[in-house]
Each structure stands twice: as structure tokens, then as C-alpha cells.
Amino acid sequence: MKILEGNNKIEIAELDFFNPEHIFKCGQAFRWIEEEDGSYTNVAHNKIINVSKGENIVIDNSSLEDFQSIWMDYFDLNRDYGALREELSLDETLKNAMEYGSGIRILNQDPFETIITFIISANNQIPRIKNSVAKISEMYGSKIGSYGGREYYSFPSSDELSRAKVEDLREFARVGFRDERIVKTSKLISEGAVDLNSLYEIPLEDARRELMKLPGVGPKVADCVLLFAFKRSESFPVDVWIKRVMEELYLKKDTNKNLIADEGRRIFGKNAGFAQQYLFYYGRENNLGR
């Protein structure tokens, strides 16, 4: 990997395992906007950046300092995905899935934003999840600036979102029955009843149980949050798609979600989260098991 500094942009040369389309469409993030030229724009850490892939990976609208202090970690660039592929490829099924979703990286996203986003994802559809998250940012976040003719807003803090009215969330952000869950969860976090900062170092099961104190956070959402925001690559979120894929390719029989999560962690170990992500993308894009 070679970092080249340009005019308010960073170019990364000699980086394998980075495919923006797969990274942003594999279901871990819901705010990246695809531009007409195939690049992607979003705001994170109160900064707007645009990501594209040509010969090099280009991160536009970023200083070298921001790249090093923010985006290196956000895009998981410190991880050796080559080594990861070696390990996962021992499993033939996984090898295929990983080839299919080549260049998926697991982002390290903001915990609170991830929690709210995945509360919204329950029994929902991706286009609607995206709309709700965008609307919530507009309504309760702060305007950061504009890029490519669009305005961008930060995702609100727990404090900001705890003051939202449930009826506004329902009427304008179209979150339906998830309205109360969003406000209650925001309150619990802003009041410190659930301390997100304490979740990094404690055992996975404890962190999971702590997250599940939040209304709207069940086993699946907790696992997604642990994987996408807390670097817990050993967690194995089980949604309907993973259930189908695991039943079809591994277990060969109808199995309840808890058992599938146990099996996932048993089979894939510390890389369970990565396995999950590749299997999910592979299964969903190919309509496996339907």
C-alpha cells in the first residue's frame, strides 16, 4: 500500500481488497450515496469524503492528516486482508463467496449511528432504511457542507436524537413502529445508562447483553453493531439471508437462528464476522435459498 497526497485528496496505490461497490452495497452501511460517475460520497466523523476506484483508490476531499487519523481506521486499512483470505479460503464454500464479494472490507463505523441504523433495519427494506437514516440526519444532525451539488449532514448524537419527538420520527422519517425504540435508546445512551465506551474491552457475550438492554436491539442487531462498530470480528449476525445461506450450504436442514449463530462462531472462529459478510453478500445477490 502506497499513500500519495494530492490536492485535498489522497490516492492509495497498490492496495488489493478494496472494492467500493462491494464495500458500500454489502449491507453494512446505509448512507453512502452513489454518484453518476460510480464514486461514493458520505459524511463520517463530521467530514465529507468521496471514494472512487480507478487505477488507484482515490479519497477526495481529505487531508493527509484526516486520512491517517480517521480514514485508515474507518476503512480498516490496517488489516491484512490477504492473510484473511488465506485463512478463509481453507473452506471451499467460503472461498467462492469471498471471490464473489472480492474487495469487501468491514468498515469501522460510529457505534451510536450503527445502533440506530440497525434498529431501523428490523423487518424493513434497504431503500426505506436509507431514506429514514438520511431524513433523521437532516432533521436532527448538523449541516456539514456540500459536495457534488448535494448537502450533507452529520448523524445526530445520542443527545440530539434523545430530544426527537416520536411522532416526528414516524411522520417525517417514516420509521413506523421503530419510533419509540429510537428515542428510548437514544435517551439510555445519552444519560449513560448504557455506556458504549465500556464495550470495547469486555467479553463479547457481556457486550452483547449490554447492547440488548436497548429497546429495539435484539440478538441480530447487537451482533451487527459489535461487528460494524466495535471491531468484534468474532460476532456472527444471523438474519434471514444468513439463515438461508447457512441452511443451504452448511447445515442442510432447518435450524433456528440462535443455533446458526453458535455454528457460525464455531466453524469460522475469530473470522466469523468476515465469513458472515461474504456469505451474506453472496447469498443475497444470488437469491440463495429462495
Added chain:
DNA sequence: GTCCAGGCCAGAC
């Protein structure tokens, strides 16, 4: 009109 989508929750056993 009916069905269902990247789950959660409450209530029933």
C-alpha cells in the same frame, strides 16, 4: 386487495 421485507417484543406454553 394481499403479501412481505436484512427483527423485536410480549405473551403463551
Added chain:
DNA sequence: GTCTGGCCTGGA
């Protein structure tokens, strides 16, 4: 502890 029905919403 395990299982089931219902849930906002909007597009098929």
C-alpha cells in the same frame, strides 16, 4: 427457555 403473532410502511 422456546415458539408465535403482530407490527409501520410502501412497493410488487
